[in-house]
Amino acid sequence: MTRAKKMIDKIKELMYMPERIRNMGIVAHIDHGKTTLSDNLLAGAGMISEELAGQQLYLDFDEQERERGITINAANVSMVHEYKGKEYLINLIDTPGHVDFGGDVTRAMRAVDGVIVVVDAVEGVMPQTETVLRQALRENVKPVLFVNKVDRLIRELELTPDQMQERLIKVITEVNKLIKAMKPEKYKEWMIKVEDGSVAFGSALYKWAVSVPAMKETGIGFKEVYKYLKEDNWRELAKKSPLHRVVLDMVIKHLPSPIEAQKERIKVIWKGDINSPEGQAMVKCDPKGPVALMITKIIIDPHAGEVAVGRLYSGTLRPGMELYIVDRKAKNRVQTVGVFMGPKRIELPEVPAGNIVAVVGLKDAVAGSTCSTLENFTPFESIKHISEPVVTMA
Numbered sequence: 001m002t003r004a005k006k007m008i009d010k011i012k013e014l015m016y017m018p019e020r021i022r023n024m025g026i027v028a029h030i031d032h033g034k035t036t037l038s039d040n041l042l043a044g045a046g047m048i049s050e051e052l053a054g055q056q057l058y059l060d061f062d063e064q065e066r067e068r069g070i071t072i073n074a075a076n077v078s079m080v081h082e083y084k085g086k087e088y089l090i091n092l093i094d095t096p097g098h099v100d101f102g103g104d105v106t107r108a109m110r111a112v113d114g115v116i117v118v119v120d121a122v123e124g125v126m127p128q129t130e131t132v133l134r135q136a137l138r139e140n141v142k143p144v145l146f147v148n149k150v151d152r153l154i155r156e157l158e159l160t161p162d163q164m165q166e167r168l169i170k171v172i173t174e175v176n177k178l179i180k181a182m183k184p185e186k187y188k189e190w191m192i193k194v195e196d197g198s199v200a201f202g203s204a205l206y207k208w209a210v211s212v213p214a215m216k217e218t219g220i221g222f223k224e225v226y227k228y229l230k231e232d233n234w235r236e237l238a239k240k241s242p243l244h245r246v247v248l249d250m251v252i253k254h255l256p257s258p259i260e261a262q263k264e265r266i267k268v269i270w271k272g273d274i275n276s277p278e279g280q281a282m283v284k285c286d287p288k289g290p291v292a293l294m295i296t297k298i299i300i301d302p303h304a305g306e307v308a309v310g311r312l313y314s315g316t317l318r319p320g321m322e323l324y325i326v327d328r329k330a331k332n333r334v335q336t337v338g339v340f341m342g343p344k345r346i347e348l349p350e351v352p353a354g355n356i357v358a359v360v361g362l363k364d365a366v367a368g369s370t371c372s373t374l375e376n377f378t379p380f381e382s383i384k385h386i387s388e389p390v391v392t393m394a
């Protein structure tokens, strides 16, 4: 069996096990490393061709610069990752990073249950970090933290291990302050803690990361990181404590599955009657319920044309189904349904609740549309977003 065929079989199995799915996003201030992290997670998890992933391992930086950006235009990329002997399907949904796209960020936030907040260790928490984190918290999306570019603390700033720790603690404290202010009722559960591994430190570019739980397995902690980086031996560090393993372990352990998340999130993102059959179907992530789908992005496929990508909260999508695009007062017939394998779309006979789905045929849908088998389904709440203060030129 080819590797791709094996991967399709795995995804086909995992998509029916919502407790093994994580729908997440990555948010960051511009240049803090969101693209580099996304690409290297995908490569590390083996989701881009072996050839490319293999090459990337040996590329020098100029070439690596050319190869980066695989995930940059994707609506969603998926990864399969093994954690404590079980495989999981991780969907990384594009959450546009720029403040100009505030509405898009919030819309994408609605399709995820958790986010990795990426912060540059040198710059620390920046205004845009705060904006995107606030948006996540408002949507009841749980954060974990990745402090990136730790290599710069040693190579550029030449900090001592103590000074390094001080900086990292400062980032954690600032993130926790925001969580406490925005979500006091969730603070105890959601606060970022070094000890439980809801924060990881590392370098997306040099492909290594560390966390307290990972250290227990790899033996690589701060002292070792310092030693390797002082010797400029990041390759060894990346081999002993690889970025994708540490970060994806954190995602699986700390971010909720759709089953867990939808229990609480539906009442935040949907203003219909939670006790109605459709409300309860979403709360339970029921594949047998009516279809409740929120479109996050329309992509143009060279062969299929327009493809609507979104989060399926309840029901099961199949080709031939008629769906109401409730916000547009239109009815469209589903032509094909599929999911993602890495950055590629694969078509399948059906896709159940809890997944990120790619649908061909919803010609009236736009980003933000609500699609359902019920004509009078309440659309997902209209999107509000927090805008940045406007700076005017004198």
Ligand code: GDP
Pocket (backbone or CB within 6 Å): 028, 029, 030, 031, 032, 033, 034, 035, 036, 037, 148, 149, 150, 151, 152, 202, 203, 204, 205, 206
């Ligand atoms: P984005 O704007 O958040 O998507 O950031 P990018 O992923 O495009 O990264 C911005 C710049 O930071 C690029 O030049 C990356 O090569 C660089 N970068 C990303 N991660 C690291 C890292 O871990 N260490 C260092 N030194 N540079 C990094």
